[in-house]
Amino acid sequence: MVSKAAIGLAAGICGTLFIGYCIYFDRKRRSDPNFRRKLKERRKARKAANKAPTTKLPDLKDHEAVQRFFLQEVQLGEELLAQSDLEGGVEHLGNAVAVCGQPNQLLQVLQQTLPPQVFHLLLQRLPALGQRLVAQTAAASMVEEELE
Template identity: 75%
Template structure:
């Protein structure tokens, strides 16, 4: 059995690391020098922004329980994601959409009141009447600030 010294292992690791970094730099340079790279990147970003804007305008069929449930989950996830990124207004808009299609909005609002910061919850409560008036939910659901503790 031959013993490999620590120096040999260190040199081999350094060479492998250098080769890997060279590989990364080479392909990054090829990608950036591609004449269509910036065009593709802008198009991808445009599509992403358009998809985020369109998700709030596509309302589910209120008679299709599965579609309403998917919409509800999607809106809650988007709201949480946007709030996490610091986009409070966008997050509140998506959460308001979720509350508007929720079967038990008072319970959801109680959970949101416990989990959201007070100023964000206040914005949500201010936006709810406008969302409800847009027709996102049935006329049977009404929410006031007195309903939530």
């Protein structure tokens, strides 16, 4: 039978070897000349992905597409808020408000159902979402005029 001391000694040696390997690997990774460049590129890409609008608004003339988009955005917003992703949830709910036919009534419902801090964040985002909607609508009409 193996004694408890032998098992403890073996576990200690394995732990020390693992920590030594981690330190060795970390130094080797950091001394790589491309490490810092790759790290900066990844950070820039992540920051650009967070700033870019993730949702493409539907054609506002197609009522069915707008209705599907509205329901999809409300569902996504609720799911993200349930997962504690406030930024994503507010963005999707804001998209739903932007394409909604009766935004005042929707905002009243959201005010009653959402926590106050989330609702205030939504109200702060609405002007930017409205500008994006107007810009996309203007761009779509310009494309239609060019095609004619």
